Amino acid sequence: MIEPPHLFRPLALRGLTLPNRIAVSPMCQYSAVDGVPQDWHLRHLGSLAASGPGLVRVEATGVEPIGRITPLCTGLYSDACEREFAHVVRIVKGIGVAKVGIQLAHAGRKASTAAPWAGGKPLPTTDRQAWRTVGPSAIPFAPDWPAPKAADHADLARLRQAFVKAAERALRAGFDLVEVHCAHGYLLHQFLSPLANQRADEHGDSRDNRMCFPLEVLRDVRGAWPHDRPRGMRVNATDWIEGGVSPDEVVRFVAAAKAIGVDYVCVSSGGVTPRSAPPTGGLVPGYQAPLAEKERRETGMVTRAVGLIVDPHQAEAIVANGQADLVALARGFLDDPRWAWHAADALGAPVAAAYPPQYRQRYLRIGRAPHFVPQVVGKRPHEFPNSLRRLQRPVATSVRCGRTPRRPADPREHDALHERGSASPARRVRYLHRRPFLHADRDRRALQGAAP
Numbered sequence: 518m519i520e521p522p523h524l525f526r527p528l529a530l531r532g533l534t535l536p537n538r539i540a541v542s543p544m545c546q547y548s549a550v551d552g553v554p555q556d557w558h559l560r561h562l563g564s565l566a567a568s569g570p571g572l573v574r575v576e577a578t579g580v581e582p583i584g585r586i587t588p589l590c591t592g593l594y595s596d597a598c599e600r601e602f603a604h605v606v607r608i609v610k611g612i613g614v615a616k617v618g619i620q621l622a623h624a625g626r627k628a629s630t631a632a633p634w635a636g637g638k639p640l641p642t643t644d645r646q647a648w649r650t651v652g653p654s655a656i657p658f659a660p661d662w663p664a665p666k667a668a669d670h671a672d673l674a675r676l677r678q679a680f681v682k683a684a685e686r687a688l689r690a691g692f693d694l695v696e697v698h699c700a701h702g703y704l705l706h707q708f709l710s711p712l713a714n715q716r717a718d719e720h721g722d723s724r725d726n727r728m729c730f731p732l733e734v735l736r737d738v739r740g741a742w743p744h745d746r747p748r749g750m751r752v753n754a755t756d757w758i759e760g761g762v763s764p765d766e767v768v769r770f771v772a773a774a775k776a777i778g779v780d781y782v783c784v785s786s787g788g789v790t791p792r793s794a795p796p797t798g799g800l801v802p803g804y805q806a807p808l809a810e811k812e813r814r815e816t817g818m819v820t821r822a823v824g825l826i827v828d829p830h831q832a833e834a835i836v837a838n839g840q841a842d843l844v845a846l847a848r849g850f851l852d853d854p855r856w857a858w859h860a861a862d863a864l865g866a867p868v869a870a871a872y873p874p875q876y877r878q879r880y881l882r883i884g885r886a887p888h889f890v891p892q893v894v895g896k897r898p899h900e901f902p903n904s905l906r907r908l909q910r911p912v913a914t915s916v917r918c919g920r921t922p923r924r925p926a927d928p929r930e931h932d933a934l935h936e937r938g939s940a941s942p943a944r945r946v947r948y949l950h951r952r953p954f955l956h957a958d959r960d961r962r963a964l965q966g967a968a969p
């Protein structure tokens with residue numbers, strides 16, 4: 518059997534098998550009401566799940582109300598949040614092959630802001646939706662931002678409990694995995710970074726002490742999450758600025774997290790201060806993949822690369838060359854929500870199997886991946902591009918009329934038979950309509966890399 522491209526090989530994480538190595542990166546939608554996801558979230562996540570990624574993750578979700586970035590962010594701190602998330606998970610899981618995870622987060626000193634389209638600045642204290650933020654030290658994110666309250670012991674205990682409770686709710690809501698947000702300058706990253714953490718107690722003062730609180734949270738979440746389901750985290754491999762966390766420090770943190778049972782790490786960067794960004798000219802496609810590679814090589818942790826990955830061939834190379842075990846895309850999926858289909862097509866993976874059955878007939882009828890569809894929709898056959906002219910040709914006949922053809926055991930052989938032709942166009946159309954039901958199980962197994 519020909520091996521599928523690396524991107525389309527399954528990946529086992531504890532008891533969960535991702536059908537491929539494409540993940541939709543978490544993306545805040547700023548569209549929740551009191552933390553509760555809305556119809557928009559269903560549409561957003563459902564649409565992305567329909568196009569064949571192996572993993573879809575819900576956006577950074579506050580473990581307590583004051584942990585949300587904005588009042589419009591999702592939360593997992595109330596029965597209403599849990600109930601609606603259970604609904605979202607059930608629907609999204611029913612759409613495609615993707616497993617569904619959630620990013621548990623606390624924004625710390627970067628909380629209580631306006632949505633990006635309203636400026637993204639801290640809400641004025643006079644705004645009735647604003648709240649007092651909390652952080653490791655009373656150091657503001659930027660000079661014109663409010664200083665957070667430096668978390669005391671009672672705050673730390675409450676925060677740990679909030680992460681545990683949110684993980685328990687995520688489990689009841691049916692999520693396949695949880696991912697703890699330790700990146701982008703949010704609370705747990707604030708504890709890791711000397712730029713935000715200048716405590717003098719056991720949660721600051723030295724590199725190891727700064728790791729202490731994030732590791733306590735990760736250990737607590739691990740305890741609240743079943744052994745056979747994966748737990749991951751997102752980290753910043755670098756703050757990009759003098760005095761911030763360095764890749765070597767983060768290697769130590771990732772190794773410590775691995776030792777307490779964290780199963781994978783998504784490697785990102787930036788966001789701890791407004792100046793924390795890659796150097797000029799550093800934002801090239803896949804710019805964070807070398808950071809992921811370092812974490813993977815030096816810790817042996819399952820690693821996900823993210824950051825300006827849009828070309829399927831580059832994504833394939835990142836996995837094939839061992840820079841990461843899987844890739845995540847955010848803007849790539851917003852721009853092209855069917856990215857996984859098109860990547861399969863570009864890399865020669867069994868693309869049809871990635872389609873929900875409802876869409877497969879169209880694909881097979883046109884005989885090419887659907888991103889060719891815009892080239893033919895609304896056009897008359899003589900206006901089709903040359904590559905698609907063959908669609909006009911009448912279907913050749915090779916199966917004799919009146920005889921029921923043998924149904925081959927392998928769906929690919931069956932497809933090929935119908936590609937070559939059948940007794941009549943009507944028979945072919947009937948086949949295309951029945952195909953999803955004839956071969957659904959085999960297609961799904963083929964997509965998951967097993968023998969069809």
Ligand SMILES: Cc1cc2nc3c(=O)[nH]c(=O)nc-3n(C[C@H](O)[C@H](O)[C@H](O)COP(=O)(O)O)c2cc1C
Nearest residue numbers: 542543544545576577823824825826846847848849
């Ligand atoms: C609209 C949007 C919302 C985002 N929200 C989150 C989030 O909730 N959590 C997170 O860790 N990263 C978030 N990110 C960052 C992405 O997950 C990703 O790491 C980043 O955009 C780089 O990947 P890309 O080049 O494929 O977009 C967001 C990015 C975008 C574009």
